[in-house]
Amino acid sequence: MAARSGVTLAEIAAEAGVSLSTMSKVLNGHADVAASTRARLEEHLTRHGYQRRGAQRAETIELVFHELEPTWSMEVIEGVEDVAQQAGLSVVLTVSGDRHSPAPDWIDGVLRRRPLGVVLVFSDLATPHREKLRSRGVRFAIVDPAGDPAPDVPSVGSANWSGGLAATRHLIELGHRRIAAITGPEDMMCSLARVDGYRSAMNAANLPIDPDWIRFGDFHPTGGEAHASELLARADRPTAIFAGSDLQALGVISAAAAQGLNVPGDLSVVGYDDIALARWLSPQLTTVHQPLRRMGEEAARLVMRLAAGESVDTLRMDLATHLVVRGSTAPPAP
């Protein structure tokens, strides 16, 4: 361990007026150091450009999901794994916590494992966790942040609002008027942004929105199925549904089949994500392409650049989305 300036840790500790043992605690992210002491020490460490180096070069990137979803997660994993491998790094895969934050014991594990950096998917990081990682020089980035992260939190998302807008516009251009939207959980930014894109497209076309047409749920097939069953049972059922994920879209198509409705003859369905299997479904799924693999790649690159001490202009990046029109959408039945 050494500071960029050549000053030793012992010298920095002396300068900050703390013992080496206290410094070690701060570096190792232990909690039992007074906040003021920690802050003072951090200041000195920062001033001397302290960074870990030496024999035990960090060899891993830690990738954290709150759950592994089939297909969706895999594409992010592939992106991170690909970039890591090219850099000679291994990927440590962890499933922890909920969509708001990794579980508390996860942070201890990370400090022990000393990765080069951490890529969090969907989750956010509580402020004390962020500070612990920072004090140890473990860089992190968030893929598709669930909440609205602070501006100094590195993140890679995608253009959710534009995606919702494009999907809904496509349905309107086909002639649909009664269009419902099933999206993800109400406390996730991506769900809100997509449904706002839907609202804007409807408003721009002067189409009324029945409040019952907007549904929040989880991103799994069952979520799409349950909401679609209700929507399709209405006398004035929608002729098109914009689903918040391809998995939800599968649930919607399944609910339609259960009511004897043909997709796209009786109901048009647009998904979201463009998972690898989307073009292999029957009908092939019209969906908003979200560059999941590239989001993983960019997050891994961002973490590596930060860890290398490179200056990064923008900590927050939204990759473009675009609509892929396939077979699950058609003009409404006359």
Added chain:
Amino acid sequence: MAARSGVTLAEIAAEAGVSLSTMSKVLNGHADVAASTRARLEEHLTRHGYQRRGAQRAETIELVFHELEPTWSMEVIEGVEDVAQQAGLSVVLTVSGDRHSPAPDWIDGVLRRRPLGVVLVFSDLATPHREKLRSRGVRFAIVDPAGDPAPDVPSVGSANWSGGLAATRHLIELGHRRIAAITGPEDMMCSLARVDGYRSAMNAANLPIDPDWIRFGDFHPTGGEAHASELLARADRPTAIFAGSDLQALGVISAAAAQGLNVPGDLSVVGYDDIALARWLSPQLTTVHQPLRRMGEEAARLVMRLAAGESVDTLRMDLATHLVVRGSTAPPAP
């Protein structure tokens, strides 16, 4: 590092008549030690019950794929991750090599990373790699071995032959006579076993097999699509196809749709794997359930038991498969 008997490594080295530097090379898996010296030293180490211990407890299980397939890989990952997490271990995910063996540089990385053990999916391990891992006490197990591993290679597979038999019997019982089989690559045990199960079911029912009906290919949708397109273009096209994976089955259904054939009205399709999405496809997929998640779990447990020095009765385990009948199979059109 210490031997269970309390004897130090220096004493073991002296007893075996090798230098400490040579011993270090053997322990670290370096190649430049004469085989006879290595063998002699291994004997002494074994006799003293040598094992690594102390501060640097291995904290990871390394999971190696030759490729990440959507859905399929994810279920194995979930199984390994779940067992590892319960044991307080992290999973290092690596994509390396082809379906025969991880890439040569992978082994150096593993020796550096010092995992508790390695779970290899699909691949096999070349003998020198096996020896290197053994000499360093890194345990390993193979999930769904591609080749026919030696009896002393720990592995977790599934009942592929029975799966092929059950799938084909189901089609025969529905009344099908012209049944084709698309399976995986010809050099993989699982492909051969499944197609042999198909043959046995056909033979038992006294049904002839046109040699053109048996197709080998990769497990991706494109593989299923290409073979099915050819099979379905024949004047005496098969009325049912047994596909080697659910992804191939998607390709088969896509090829049928392209020729205006309805599944299951004009063509019955059985898949293999029972991926999480199988019940969400239209039609819902009849398929052979392969317990992918449990295979991952068992392999992780096997590695952990071996690493803990527990005696393991059977190093080779095949988990049961069973047919799940859903909507993609029906009696042939009259």
